[in-house]
Amino acid sequence: MSKLGQVVEAVEKYNGFVLNQVKRARSDEKFGRELSDRWTEIKSKTPVTHTPTGLPLPRLALPEIDEPGEIARYLFGEGLPGEFPFLNGAYREMYLEPVREIETGSYGKKTSSDGAKEKASGNGVQRLEEPTRLFSGLMLAEDTNERFHYLTQHQRTHRLSTAFDGPTLYGIDSDADGVFGKIGEGGVAIDTVEDMVRLYDGFDLGSPNFSASMTISGPAPIIMAMYIAAAKRRFGPKVVPKLRGTIQADIFKEVQAQNETIFPIEASLRFLTDMVEFTTHEMPRWYPISISGYHIGEAGSTPVQQAAYTLSNGFAYAEMFAARGIPIDQFGPRLSFFLDCGLDVEYIALARVSRRIWAIGMRDAFGAGPRGQLFKLHTQTSGRSLIAAEFKNNLTRTAAELMLAYMNATNSCHSNSADEPFTTPSEEWIRLAAHGQAILLEESGIFKHTMNMLSGSPGMKAVERAVERAVLDEFREIERLGGVLAAVEDRYQRSQIQNAAHRYEEQIYEGTRPIIGLNRYRNGSDDIPEVKLARTPRKKQQLQVDRLAKFKKKNAEKAKRALDKLVDVVERGENCFPTLIEAVEVCSLGQITGRLQEVVGRFRPMV
Amino acid sequence: MAAPIRILTAVPICDGHDSAINTINLEFIRHGIEVIYLGYHRSVGDIVRAAIQEDVRAIGISSYNGGHVEFFAEVLSQLRKRGANYIKVFGGGGGTITHDDAVAMKRKGVDTIFFAGTSLMEMTDYVRKHYGKPRKRTAAKLSDMELARKLTEIEEAYAKGKRRPAKQIRNPQSAIRNSNVIGFTGPGGAGKTTLIDELVLRFLSHDPKGRIAILSHDPSVIGEGALLGDRATMINSQDDRVFMRSMATRGQAGGLSPATHDCLALLAQSNFDYVIIETVGTGQEAMPFQQNGIVDETVLVMNPDYGSRLQLQKIVMLDLADIVVVNKSDLQRARTAHTEIEQRLGQNRRGQRLIDTVAKRHRDPGVDQLFALIAGNLSRRVGMTADLSC
Structure with missing residues (x-):
């Protein structure tokens, strides 16, 4: 049985354990009394908060139960926020207004809110890390750098999120055949370590107030090596352990949904594990992988498929890293997740259920400690749910999705702009999207006074049970196919996603899935926003190509030696990541990709 | 009976958005068209070579990742260089190709661009109407x-x-x-x-x-x-x-x-x-x-x-x-x-x-x-x- 099978067993066993505890609480008087006492204590210790109108409310809402069996069902089956199995939240407090900061008036000063806090200290008062993490990347490194500085000019903490252009995402150079027009489009062009130095110029990469996120998977280890090399160039080797940030590096979802894979799957996973082994030892504050369901959801999966494939991918990574000998309690806390949130009713509890399954699986099937059990989640509202027809309705769609995302106690969140069906979002609509979150979290009282404000309705519980059952069924099917890797190679997830996408389109076409303004209440006249496109000028694209040529010429001799050494290490089967950090000093991204492909092959697309 | 229309479809280099083209391919073949599908992340060179070897009437390119004006132009220019401009080019890219882009692309020789909201039927009709008959061709320049x-x-x-x-x-x-x-x-x-x-x-x-x-x-x-x-x-x-x-x-x-x-x-x-x-x-x-x-x-x-x-x-x-x-x-x-x-x-x-x-x-x-x-x-x-x- 693979680990996934053990996870299924662990969840079933845990559910059985909860039922036993319920029975025991009812039959074992002593145990029942202990639970009742604990319940009373929790309630009495819950601080009281006051709404702006003066109404007192508990900061933690709990169900009105006093029967020991029901108390057991709640405490073991769901757990308080921040307690195993984390159904109600990975942390306590989360979005609550911190009492002291209200008094000093510092909370609420920020002009745009793009998400919730990633961390809560747990003792009531928080050091806020600003939640804003705006995804950005355009033209050349210096242009994106300028944008980064503009975005963070009024912020205490600098949380940058980097989008890369097509050639970079596919690990090729800006001088490759036919990519000229794609240089700097949709993201920043990075060919060399020199570009990476320019990209984060002026930011203190070793500061605890700085973190960089990089959205790239296929060539992630090479880009990560460039980031480390660039940091060393600027701050010396001692900066490495201080580096904070996230790199996506999710190969499974690329093969299942997003198609940005450059090496064969097994080689990709090996390079990933090399990188994770290095960062876990040398960069304890780095998140070396963001296990992403978002792209699976956007490619058309059902919500259950999204949760099931994301979780099973996560367990497969954990199994792989553990097999390399990386201690689970070292890498476990460095795994993070990224989910889509659409309008289907499953989203009422999708992340809640995912958090519970992850915690039980990591604890009972992998033996992870408390920090390795946490499903740390970033959510993005669904881009696919937005449509061009009567596009202003997209504001409402996103608002409803935000509500669902926060009802799931996501750790951070990105809200999409209403103009996304047409273009890369423009400033006007980005602002509205960000303010949607601020209105929900700061202006409205829904989430800021009381934890658990909306958790636990009978409907939500019904969705939780149905989703958990369906996710476990998917796990069983994947297990039957021989585990995640075998299922991926068999195109299982890919076919399921494509089939679901097709059904979704058919439902829209037949009208059984209402889309307002498209197949229902259509007014016929579509308004189109004024689209101002930011295209990369030819001159800049040429500049990137010229710089690359200069870099290659300057390093020609050294590059050859560095690549030979890299190949040597790869062939010997050793961890190639340290050698990769050396290689990027003198080799371009495309040179490294090309040479590695000679050794391990190229990814063969699945059609 | 006339032989089926043969066309080539592909997604440009550095672009993995293959969901639209997969749907369109199926619609084309349902209506009697033979589609040679080259896949995603394909270079201009690969596309032009395949189009010539397969001797297709047209190339359909589905682009969602930007740089389309240059990419389509490069396909046309390489076709011309090889004396293969009897092979026609059309394409689409949902909302990513603007109307202004499309005007520029047509000026460079692209037959048509399908915008968001075009029905599959319209696309199929277009292909059958415009590429249904063999075109006059100049003498072959290359042995392939x-x-x-x-x-x-x-x-x-x-x-x-x-x-x-x-x-x-x-x-x-x-x-x-x-x-x-x-x-x-x-x-x-x-x-x-x-x-x-x-x-x-x-x-x-x-x-x-x-x-x-x-x-x-x-x-x-x-x-x-x-x-x-x-x-x-x-x-x-x-x-x-x-x-x-x-x-x-x-x-x-x-x-x-x-x-x-x-x-x-x-x-x-x-x-x-x-x-x-x-x-x-x-x-x-x-x-x-x-x-x-x-x-x-x-x-x-x-x-x-x-x-x-x-x-x-x-x-x-x-x-x-x-x-x-x-x-x-x-x-x-x-x-x-x-x-x-x-x-x-x-x-x-x-x-x-x-x-x-x-x-x-x-x-x-x-x-x-x-x-x-x-x-x-x-x-x-x-x-x-x-x-x-x-």
């Missing part, structure tokens, strides 16, 4: 182009019901042959395409100047379209030294098309070191290379999952193939399969070779062995013919 057009003539003649139409083919049984012809057959899903692509990779690095031709087949019903998708996974075969042609069987059973024999003969008489022919996935009774007398070496590619031992007795190609390959030999059943097939071949006493491969694995030793065996067998055979002709 000339060859490609001759193959089209053969296919179209058969579609109109003629037999033996091609004057340009010398007697196919003639001993004057320039190429070694290798036939690959076997059940669907055994991995023939991947295996051939891996052999091509070895050939290209083994012989720095040699050329290779591939005639690949996918099934279709008379009067209907077909999805010819082998190029999308044959990443190593998209190379200037590889001439590849994808054919639909157009209603013929047995794994090949009515025009295959003549097309293969033409390729065998052209200047290739090897000609590889791949059948569609075949059944137990199939013997696709029996009647044509052109194939020098036959390879049966099997999956370890063929069912019971008794099934092996029914597979005719096990009697006829020169080489039998058990691909996917990393599967649990592979050892049993090897033993059972070895015994089955032993009954024939013909010295047939049995090789285990894992074609999906880079540098698989089994594929190396197969390559060495094919190359060795054929060089012996060529030597023998030379002796006889003296």
Whole structure:
């Protein structure tokens, strides 16, 4: 049985354990009394908060139960926020207004809110890390750098999120055949370590107030090596352990949904594990992988498929890293997740259920400690749910999705702009999207006074049970196919996603899935926003190509030696990541990709 | 009956958005169009080469990742450079291609751009209306182009019901042959395409100047379209030294098309070191290379999952193939399969070779062995013919 099978067993066993505890609480008087006492204590210790109108409310809402069996069902089956199995939240407090900061008036000063806090200290008062993490990347490194500085000019903490252009995402150079027009489009062009130095110029990469996120998977280890090399160039080797940030590096979802894979799957996973082994030892504050369901959801999966494939991918990574000998309690806390949130009713509890399954699986099937059990989640509202027809309705769609995302106690969140069906979002609509979150979290009282404000309705519980059952069924099917890797190679997830996408389109076409303004209440006249496109000028694209040529010429001799050494290490089967950090000093991204492909092959697309 | 329209579809380099084109491809083939699908993340060079070799009427490009104005222009410019601007270009990209972009692209020679909201029916109608009739073409500038057009003539003649139409083919049984012809057959899903692509990779690095031709087949019903998708996974075969042609069987059973024999003969008489022919996935009774007398070496590619031992007795190609390959030999059943097939071949006493491969694995030793065996067998055979002709 693979680990996934053990996870299924662990969840079933845990559910059985909860039922036993319920029975025991009812039959074992002593145990029942202990639970009742604990319940009373929790309630009495819950601080009281006051709404702006003066109404007192508990900061933690709990169900009105006093029967020991029901108390057991709640405490073991769901757990308080921040307690195993984390159904109600990975942390306590989360979005609550911190009492002291209200008094000093510092909370609420920020002009745009793009998400919730990633961390809560747990003792009531928080050091806020600003939640804003705006995804950005355009033209050349210096242009994106300028944008980064503009975005963070009024912020205490600098949380940058980097989008890369097509050639970079596919690990090729800006001088490759036919990519000229794609240089700097949709993201920043990075060919060399020199570009990476320019990209984060002026930011203190070793500061605890700085973190960089990089959205790239296929060539992630090479880009990560460039980031480390660039940091060393600027701050010396001692900066490495201080580096904070996230790199996506999710190969499974690329093969299942997003198609940005450059090496064969097994080689990709090996390079990933090399990188994770290095960062876990040398960069304890780095998140070396963001296990992403978002792209699976956007490619058309059902919500259950999204949760099931994301979780099973996560367990497969954990199994792989553990097999390399990386201690689970070292890498476990460095795994993070990224989910889509659409309008289907499953989203009422999708992340809640995912958090519970992850915690039980990591604890009972992998033996992870408390920090390795946490499903740390970033959510993005669904881009696919937005449509061009009567596009202003997209504001409402996103608002409803935000509500669902926060009802799931996501750790951070990105809200999409209403103009996304047409273009890369423009400033006007980005602002509205960000303010949607601020209105929900700061202006409205829904989430800021009381934890658990909306958790636990009978409907939500019904969705939780149905989703958990369906996710476990998917796990069983994947297990039957021989585990995640075998299922991926068999195109299982890919076919399921494509089939679901097709059904979704058919439902829209037949009208059984209402889309307002498209197949229902259509007014016929579509308004189109004024689209101002930011295209990369030819001159800049040429500049990137010229710089690359200069870099290659300057390093020609050294590059050859560095690549030979890299190949040597790869062939010997050793961890190639340290050698990769050396290689990027003198080799371009495309040179490294090309040479590695000679050794391990190229990814063969699945059609 | 007129031959089906053949078009090529692809997604540009650095772009993995293949969901729209997958849907559109299916709609096209439902309406009788043969679609050669090149896949996503494809360079201009790959697209233009494939369009010329497949001799398509038009190229449809689905672009969602920006840079489309330049990319489409580059496709047109390369077509012109090769004297192939009789091949037309159209495309789309949802909301990413603006109306202004489309104007600029049309000015550079793109026929049309489909915007978000265009129905599948509109696209199909457009293709049938604009690319339904063959276009006048200037004299072929390149030998690949000339060859490609001759193959089209053969296919179209058969579609109109003629037999033996091609004057340009010398007697196919003639001993004057320039190429070694290798036939690959076997059940669907055994991995023939991947295996051939891996052999091509070895050939290209083994012989720095040699050329290779591939005639690949996918099934279709008379009067209907077909999805010819082998190029999308044959990443190593998209190379200037590889001439590849994808054919639909157009209603013929047995794994090949009515025009295959003549097309293969033409390729065998052209200047290739090897000609590889791949059948569609075949059944137990199939013997696709029996009647044509052109194939020098036959390879049966099997999956370890063929069912019971008794099934092996029914597979005719096990009697006829020169080489039998058990691909996917990393599967649990592979050892049993090897033993059972070895015994089955032993009954024939013909010295047939049995090789285990894992074609999906880079540098698989089994594929190396197969390559060495094919190359060795054929060089012996060529030597023998030379002796006889003296």
